Amino acid sequence: MSEEKKLRKKDLRSILWRSFALQGAFNYERMQNLGFCYTMIPAIKRLYDKEEEQSLALKRHLEIFNTTPVAVPTIAGISAAMEEQNANHQDFDTSSINAVKTALMGPLAGIGDSLFWGTLRIIAAGIGISFATQGNLIGPLLFLLLYNVPNLLVRIYGLKFGYSVGVNSLERIQKEGLMDKIMSIATTVGLVVVGAMVATMLKVSTPLKFNVNGAKVVIQDILNQILPNLLPLVLTLVIFWMIRKKFSISKLTIAIIFFGIIVHWAGIL
Amino acid sequence: MLTQALLLGLIAGIGILDGRIFGVLMLERPLVLGALVGLVLGDFKTGIIIGAQLELIWMGIAGIGSSTPPDVVTGGVLGTAFAILSGKGPEVALALAVPIAVLAQSLGVLVRVINTYFIHKADKYAKKADFKKVTLMMWIPVVLFFLSVFVPTFLAILLGADKVTTLINAVPKVILDGLTIAGNLLPAIGFALLMDMLFSKKMSVFFFIGFLAASYLKIDVMAIALMGVCIAIILNFFVNNEGNQLSKKGNDADSLTEGEINFE
Numbered sequence: 117m118s119e120e121k122k123l124r125k126k127d128l129r130s131i132l133w134r135s136f137a138l139q140g141a142f143n144y145e146r147m148q149n150l151g152f153c154y155t156m157i158p159a160i161k162r163l164y165d166k167e168e169e170q171s172l173a174l175k176r177h178l179e180i181f182n183t184t185p186v187a188v189p190t191i192a193g194i195s196a197a198m199e200e201q202n203a204n205h206q207d208f209d210t211s212s213i214n215a216v217k218t219a220l221m222g223p224l225a226g227i228g229d230s231l232f233w234g235t236l237r238i239i240a241a242g243i244g245i246s247f248a249t250q251g252n253l254i255g256p257l258l259f260l261l262l263y264n265v266p267n268l269l270v271r272i273y274g275l276k277f278g279y280s281v282g283v284n285s286l287e288r289i290q291k292e293g294l295m296d297k298i299m300s301i302a303t304t305v306g307l308v309v310v311g312a313m314v315a316t317m318l319k320v321s322t323p324l325k326f327n328v329n330g331a332k333v334v335i336q337d338i339l340n341q342i343l344p345n346l347l348p349l350v351l352t353l354v355i356f357w358m359i360r361k362k363f364s365i366s367k368l369t370i371a372i373i374f375f376g377i378i379v380h381w382a383g384i385l
Numbered sequence: 386m387l388t389q390a391l392l393l394g395l396i397a398g399i400g401i402l403d404g405r406i407f408g409v410l411m412l413e414r415p416l417v418l419g420a421l422v423g424l425v426l427g428d429f430k431t432g433i434i435i436g437a438q439l440e441l442i443w444m445g446i447a448g449i450g451s452s453t454p455p456d457v458v459t460g461g462v463l464g465t466a467f468a469i470l471s472g473k474g475p476e477v478a479l480a481l482a483v484p485i486a487v488l489a490q491s492l493g494v495l496v497r498v499i500n501t502y503f504i505h506k507a508d509k510y511a512k513k514a515d516f517k518k519v520t521l522m523m524w525i526p527v528v529l530f531f532l533s534v535f536v537p538t539f540l541a542i543l544l545g546a547d548k549v550t551t552l553i554n555a556v557p558k559v560i561l562d563g564l565t566i567a568g569n570l571l572p573a574i575g576f577a578l579l580m581d582m583l584f585s586k587k588m589s590v591f592f593f594i595g596f597l598a599a600s601y602l603k604i605d606v607m608a609i610a611l612m613g614v615c616i617a618i619i620l621n622f623f624v625n626n627e628g629n630q631l632s633k634k635g636n637d638a639d640s641l642t643e644g645e646i647n648f649e
């Protein structure tokens with residue numbers, strides 16, 4: 117065998133940049149496959165000289181792929197480390213590359229979606245919106261900053277980590293239970309923030325008033341004495357229940373628009 | 386109007402490409418696009434306010450997995466633009482944005498179907514190890530995605546702005562006010578969708594902690610988020626018992642599988 121094949125820093129940087137374009141050719145048949153293949157091209161070019169080997173590697177990464185975008189540099193790093201081994205060792209089991217990719221994309225998608233979509237984005241948006249409702253430019257800026265600093269850090273260090281430590285690293289983390297703790301923290305904070313947003317960002321109150329023997333009874337005042345923001349809470353819980361009952365979101369949206377117009381016309385809200 | 390239509394089309398294009406080739410930096414969200422639309426139309430402040438309102442409504446909508454959610458990019462840009470152009474408030478934005486997003490979604494679906502053709506082409510070029518052609522197959526769909534929002538936005542502003550404005554002005558006041566009410570109600574869907582993602586019986590107490598802290602103590606969201614982090618860290622790192630693997634047990638049942646949420 118000739119000299120050992122090794123990826124350069126330049127290649128990894130190129131993989132990082134390309135990983136942003138993951139969903140450029142998203143399709144229903146194999147989802148992010150072409151985007152992932154595109155991400156891996158710098159590694160394939162560096163590691164394989166023969167057309168036949170290059171072709172096999174390209175086809176390998178054109179298989180179905182779908183995960184949460186932020187996790188892709190990590191998976192690409194691990195795949196690149198495995199391709200490197202494959203290029204240097206005749207007896208490397210090539211099929212293990214896709215086996216590992218497939219094994220990673222499910223769990224990482226779950227973790228990434230809950231951490232980034234489900235939690236970080238909500239916290240960032242909640243804080244951003246609280247400024248933006250007053251027309252303050254800090255709102256959108258803070259939103260982007262709060263989301264993207266962790267987003268970019270996970271991408272950069274995920275790639276480094278995936279490439280240098282390889283397949284075993286993720287198993288180790290899983291065993292130590294660190295990921296579970298991070299997930300648990302994220303879910304907790306996410307729920308606390310959603311609760312706070314229901315109280316501060318849903319403006320629902322009733323103008324209903326009655327005259328009982330000359331005494332004015334203002335319904336909203338009574339509701340406030342029971343629990344401030346009771347109406348927003350009830351509304352959210354009812355819709356939550358309907359979503360769990362598999363009501364369609366689009367139909368719910370349209371129904372609420374009509375509901376809003378009707379109850380306003382009737383003087384209830 | 387031509388320049389504005391072009392710029393707004395471009396904003397929508399950047400928005401849609403965010404999820405395609407910019408690694409989902411959140412540029413696609415109404416909170417960001419609303420500000421940009423406001424900037425182009427010379428009413429920055431209103432743009433930001435409308436963006437915040439639409440963000441609240443659509444916060445729960447996410448393109449997770451293989452599904453195609455309502456197109457918040459085209460909906461957000463056009464809704465915000467028409468609201469500013471007609472001089473009416475956020476209620477007009479949401480009345481227009483919601484249906485537009487649902488309509489525009491079908492174009493996104495179409496592109497994803499067409500892309501399959503380029504995937505098969507890429508297979509062929511991969512056989513010959515033709516890196517350049519494989520890369521090209523990757524970038525043609527990107528152009529299609531861009532056009533799928535640029536063209537509708539551009540045309541709607543160029544041809545439709547006057548008509549939509551006239552239409553909006555013809556709507557009676559009681560309906561517009563009702564829309565404001567509806568707009569106040571709609572974020573509940575977003576919150577409920579988020580809860581659907583995070584909520585399990587065991588974890589529900591944290592939702593109420595947040596709600597009560599904001600309701601009774603009037604603490605703002607930023608402060609509540611930070612205190613939430615502290616509570617979560619205490620529970621996970623200092624309180625040591627088996628029952629604390631909350632997320633493990635809790636999330637398995639409620640994990641984010643896209644198929645469970647029905648967007649249609």
